[in-house]
Amino acid sequence: MNRVFVTRILPEPAMARLRAADLALDVWPEPGPPPYDELLRRVAGVHGLLTLLTDRIDARLLDAAGPGLRVVSQMAVGVDNIDLAACTARGIPVGHTPGVLSDAVADLTIGLMIATARRFFEANADMRAGRWTTWEPMGWTGPDLHGSTVGIVGLGRIGQAVARRLQGFNVRLLYHNRRLHPQAEELGATYVSLDDLLAASDFVTLHCPYTPDTHHLIDARALALMKPTAILINTARGGVVDQDALLEALRSGKIRAAGLDVFTPEPLPPDHPLLALPNVVALPHVGSASIATRIRMAEMAVENLLAGLAGRPLPHCANPDVYARA
Numbered sequence: 001m002n003r004v005f006v007t008r009i010l011p012e013p014a015m016a017r018l019r020a021a022d023l024a025l026d027v028w029p030e031p032g033p034p035p036y037d038e039l040l041r042r043v044a045g046v047h048g049l050l051t052l053l054t055d056r057i058d059a060r061l062l063d064a065a066g067p068g069l070r071v072v073s074q075m076a077v078g079v080d081n082i083d084l085a086a087c088t089a090r091g092i093p094v095g096h097t098p099g100v101l102s103d104a105v106a107d108l109t110i111g112l113m114i115a116t117a118r119r120f121f122e123a124n125a126d127m128r129a130g131r132w133t134t135w136e137p138m139g140w141t142g143p144d145l146h147g148s149t150v151g152i153v154g155l156g157r158i159g160q161a162v163a164r165r166l167q168g169f170n171v172r173l174l175y176h177n178r179r180l181h182p183q184a185e186e187l188g189a190t191y192v193s194l195d196d197l198l199a200a201s202d203f204v205t206l207h208c209p210y211t212p213d214t215h216h217l218i219d220a221r222a223l224a225l226m227k228p229t230a231i232l233i234n235t236a237r238g239g240v241v242d243q244d245a246l247l248e249a250l251r252s253g254k255i256r257a258a259g260l261d262v263f264t265p266e267p268l269p270p271d272h273p274l275l276a277l278p279n280v281v282a283l284p285h286v287g288s289a290s291i292a293t294r295i296r297m298a299e300m301a302v303e304n305l306l307a308g309l310a311g312r313p314l315p316h317c318a319n320p321d322v323y324a325r326a
């Protein structure tokens with residue numbers, strides 16, 4: 001019987017599918033992730049691993065699992081917590097959940113753009129604290145999203161879903177991507193260099209994967225290129241932005257504001273100076289957190305897991321090179 005370790009309790013439809021499969025199932029019962037040492041112990045001898053983005057899956061852990069490990073399946077599209085090269089080298093396919101969460105993340109991105117520009121949380125905090133004393137001509141004003149220039153960094157599935165939504169806002173759309181995107185014309189998006197995008201955009205929104213190439217893509221130099229009135233939105237990964245440089249840029253007015261759903265580290269400590277800034281709208285990595293999306297992500301993760309255990313190609317594989325080795 002295949003042994004499987006699942007690093008968190010999943011939504012019930014996914015748990016039901018796991019229970020119905022003929023598996024020796026070990027499910028981490030705590031609300032938080034298993035500590036790394038515990039993970040090392042629990043994976044010994046497993047054939048399948050179902051992970052979340054909070055679990056570090058590196059070569060040491062794969063070795064601790066042993067040669068029987070046939071699949072790692074993650075309930076997320078991003079797999080930067082997993083050493084893909086180490087998995088590929090051992091012939092282990094890695095499953096992930098692309099596509100299913102693009103609309104939810106794009107919805108949240110638009111929400112963050114408006115909430116940040118129009119100062120929702122600042123105004124709400126003032127109201128709750130009794131500082132709403134009158135209607136002021138310029139009270140709690142901010143820039144418009146409609147009619148603005150928006151720069152999308154990374155025109156993959158999520159970037160495209162953001163672009164589609166922005167068509168309703170009459171914006172000028174710029175994008176930067178590793179390569180020209182065939183869908184861009186239809187989306188009304190114009191390709192520009194990253195520097196030109198940063199210099200021209202009123203909103204810069206990040207939708208690239210986090211890799212060694214995109215580590216601190218938005219650093220002090222990049223922030224200095226942005227307009228002092230610009231707003232940065234990050235729903236990708238915290239590491240794409242040099243957070244210390246961002247803090248300085250927000251404090252000194254080099255940019256107007258930031259809407260952030262991802263941080264370094266996660267969870268961000270509540271006393272982190274970013275959270276004290278009125279021009280930051282911060283959310284605890286909830287881009288995909290619609291009920292239907294999270295249920296579907298978990299189901300996809302189970303589908304990938306079961307395919308890997310059965311020796312079938314994963315429906316959604318993050319390291320397809322693994323099959324070229326066979």
Ligand code: DGY
Nearest residue numbers: 075076077078101288
């Ligand atoms: C992902 O899937 O990578 C998101 O960050 C969480 O939904």
